[in-house]
Amino acid sequence: MNADRQTAILEAARQQFARHGYAGSTIRSIAAEADVDPALVMHYFRTKDALFAATLDQASALIDGVAAALEGPRDGLAERLARAYLGAWEAPQTSLTLLSVARSALSSPVAAQIVRQMLEGRLLARQTTVRPERLNLVGAQLFGIATARYVLRTEPLASMTLDEVVVTIAPALHALLVD
Structure with missing residues (x-):
């Protein structure tokens, strides 16, 4: 279940960064697209920088x-x-x-x-x-x-x-x- 959530967050982040770039994407918008709480995004990735690096x-x-x-x-x-x-x-x-x-x-x-x-x-x-x-x-x-x-x-x-x-x-x- 945790791996599924992480995968959903990464895919949502990729989508957000592709559509809006780094500056135009937020943890909240990524969490909303992944259908998770923003705190869970921060729990898995700690920072927006680390989340972006993980999408790479x-x-x-x-x-x-x-x-x-x-x-x-x-x-x-x-x-x-x-x-x-x-x-x-x-x-x-x-x-x-x-x-x-x-x-x-x-x-x-x-x-x-x-x-x-x-x-x-x-x-x-x-x-x-x-x-x-x-x-x-x-x-x-x-x-x-x-x-x-x-x-x-x-x-x-x-x-x-x-x-x-x-x-x-x-x-x-x-x-x-x-x-």
């Missing part, structure tokens, strides 16, 4: 996918990175979490710091194939493309297939990745 667990699959793409040969690296990152935005199991991350990190310095720590601790620390500043530039490019495609839904980018997007952006990403 699904983002670890994205980090693992990007890390795996970095481990392959240099040939095709840009395409693998683009496909791993943008593919996660299209996957039902991770898209809501990524939308939550984007809206929250853009609306709250606290959320941005939590996301930054996760990226630096989980991705940058474990990869050695690409210089960190280059990987950061590629990440910024991919985040901008994802924001335009999946958050703002700007056309024609939003209507392109994933393959069309990857083929189009790969040369620019390759130029950033290669010394």
